[in-house]
Amino acid sequence: MDTIGYRDVVGWLRAFAAVVSEKKEFLTELDAAIGDADHGINMNRGMSAALGVIDDHAKEDIGALLKAVAMKLISTVGGASGPLYGTLFLQMSTRTGGASELTAAQWVDALTAGRDGVVARGKAEMGDKTMVDALTPAVDAAREAADAGESPAAVLRASADAAATGVEATIPLVARKGRASYLGERSAGHQDPGATSTYLLLDAAAGAIGAG
């Protein structure tokens, strides 16, 4: 396959909802260590609600679907991750409006817009120990793979792998944004929950779309 179709996107979102539900406790435990023990709960509340939106969505319009998911996340997640994930999907939707399939390059454009939206909203930089630390390497790796003419499946795999490395890299960091920043030095030695869920998001894409 050389494009990502509407059904692939649906599969991706469903897979993400499934893995968030499955790893809910794990994400919450990560947040307990350096935050307030709700990240898994927050994401699961949002993605469960998003499932309804996905089911109800009739038009094969990737942008419209991503926008509907974004709005649902904004109105159900709360916390820091609600506006951040909401913004990620919302910005992706602006690049994919009307499309029923995306080339690898279009996907990378959308993801880049999503990442830029997250940065604009949360003002975190690389190394602040946030989801940006997973998102930015993922965007870079995806772009590189797409520029090299790789298949969508390979592009998605590359971005998921880069996100995984980014998540690892958050462990030693001292948080400078979000709730974990209140811990100062004590935040070092723990993996960032938001970066972790971001990796799960991108890994779900690689799994669902690569397999499709």
Next chain:
Amino acid sequence: MDTIGYRDVVGWLRAFAAVVSEKKEFLTELDAAIGDADHGINMNRGMSAALGVIDDHAKEDIGALLKAVAMKLISTVGGASGPLYGTLFLQMSTRTGGASELTAAQWVDALTAGRDGVVARGKAEMGDKTMVDALTPAVDAAREAADAGESPAAVLRASADAAATGVEATIPLVARKGRASYLGERSAGHQDPGATSTYLLLDAAAGAIGAG
């Protein structure tokens, strides 16, 4: 020795204060099981304060000393045991006013008056699982020994031994007076704290006066 002198009484009260301080945690634990975990603390607060009264007491008047101790207990112990022990000593003092020594028979009269005061104030009967269950057998045994012409030391030993048996006997009882009564059947199987401190009082008398 065939009488109980003023110095014996002082020795008794000091010995009681010492044993209450030593067994404070134990008495409190007994109270934790069927009451509110303060009997040792209450008695210790009272007897520590009573020590000051004893030290300050100049006149060799047993009744006056017992009265002073009674008033101190009433104003420092609180709870159920404050008025009860206060009344015990107060009634004993009414039978010993002006005396600087007591015969065994006079001692038994005083103790009987004390017991009657406790019963009048608390309205507990034998078998209600209270300090009366230690006091009444002790009074009976003391009277029997005194009537048989035994020495004060023997009379005191007999009453302490009877109190010990009385304490044992409280274990299977269901409490019908005091805080333990709220537990109903669940109070059975536990030794009554007030009966236990009463045994310690009478045992202190046997130890201090028998030895003196």
Next chain:
Amino acid sequence: MKKLINSPEDVVSEALRGMEAAHADLVRVNHDPKYLVRADAPVKGKTAIISGGGSGHEPMHGGFVGRGMLDGACPGEVFTSPTPDQMLDCTKAVDGGAGVLHIVKNYTGDVMNFELAADLARGEGIEVEAVVIDDDVAVKDSLYTAGRRGVGATVLAEKVCGAAAEEGRSLADVAQLCRDVNANARSMGMALTSCTVPAAGKPTFELGDDEMEIGIGIHGEPGRERKPAASASEVTAMLAEPVIEDLGLGSGESVLAFVNSMGGTPLIELYIVFNELKAILDARNITIGRHLIGPFITSLEMAGCSITLLRLNDEMTRLWDAPVHTAALRWGA
């Protein structure tokens, strides 16, 4: 034991100094013996009301001293009745010539100490009446036991009688009203955790991770029954139903519903319980005419709650609504 205290012996006296520092506009504190009275005590010609009991139930009683409620309060050691000398001096300090009502919770220690104090006060020419509150349905009331404990109804009686006294009612009247409140109020409490008396240093009882005690009193003493922990809806029914039965509340009646935290249960959970209580009362067509929700008669940091229902009539409702200005209850002033 972890507590914000300096030493167990000083808990009561230091907290009293804190009350004094905070509420000098409302209360005057005496330290030896310990009692507090409203700032303008004695109020000449007014029936005075005092109460007292072990500490550890804050805000009761000290937090209820002030206009429209108590004239004085005597704090004992934690969970231990105060002593007659405190009660006597407090009685003398509040007597404005119209006599003093002692509101006594039915615990052997409290009753006996207040009896001694009343005898002494009468000996000094002060008219004293005592009313014993015994509203706890968890305890069987019997001639052969210490009888029911005094719990939540105490707070309600102090408020209602305080308002009546403020209106100039006689000692006999206020005492009768206090008996009426007691006769029309019942309570039941439960605990999810024990509490730790500072001087004891460890929890009074141990509860397993999925156990609760139903029918506890307010001294950290164990209850009548240990059960598996249950939902708010089940717990509320276990507490409310015996109360409703015992009061004989019928369709069409109106009650004051008092949902109380034992200390460690947060407000968010009290509102969940209140929501359940409302459903139970609605189903029986009993109206919640007034309510009180919060930690008012506590057992240190114990987690759990109690429910008190008071059958309301117009007069009690009016007296409940009357202005009150104390550290812990305040409205209309």
Next chain:
Amino acid sequence: MKKLINSPEDVVSEALRGMEAAHADLVRVNHDPKYLVRADAPVKGKTAIISGGGSGHEPMHGGFVGRGMLDGACPGEVFTSPTPDQMLDCTKAVDGGAGVLHIVKNYTGDVMNFELAADLARGEGIEVEAVVIDDDVAVKDSLYTAGRRGVGATVLAEKVCGAAAEEGRSLADVAQLCRDVNANARSMGMALTSCTVPAAGKPTFELGDDEMEIGIGIHGEPGRERKPAASASEVTAMLAEPVIEDLGLGSGESVLAFVNSMGGTPLIELYIVFNELKAILDARNITIGRHLIGPFITSLEMAGCSITLLRLNDEMTRLWDAPVHTAALRWGA
């Protein structure tokens, strides 16, 4: 986890129903999306004030809705910021034409969600100002971090600004006053125990039997430093001194001293802390002009306390004293 709840998912909605059942005279509740507004909202011509944040801090914020304080409040899930749709609808429901102030605690989530809501409300033609409260000295304030957290000063700002709005002051005025309160208030908190988020089912962190966390926030998040548990006197100094330094309080100044329970710490201990705080302030010749003592901004059942000091001037004192009638704070009404 033992709590008086039915199921973790329903905690917030059922507690809200409890609030609705209890306080229909004070508040009107909307369930989807969740918010509450004062019973007479919108008040025509009055600057409206709303706040909101995660649940689990009760009585904040819902307990502060009513005359003289908040016009509306948005409860999020436990310890999770509410969402922009709640804030938007609440803003619309309270706007009386004079604009709406959003009082926002400085947490990334709260700030971002309120930003979204303010954008949406402005898009619908409602004038909105937002003031971010960041009074927690435990957190270093830096351009490169999320900055200080909003804690105890929030309660004080809501009361003072509520009184100003009630007097008819403009949105710009009330917002400026809110910034003034924030600039003159600092807080620091500590925990003796963790708390358990219902949906998580176990304590957020574990503290040893003789450990405490100094510098905690209000979300059960660990603090900056774990220390051996200490006496009330030492703990009070650890909290009060950084607050006094950071505020630059000097001899002769007057403060509002707010001693707050995190939920599980009983009132008797708060008064001990207040007594210590008084001694510390006395030694520096700082007067306690006003005070607030109790559980007002809590973290579920967490044991611990926080101290907030607000530098008072005559206007703030007057606004603090102005009548307020809410579920949790009430005087002069």
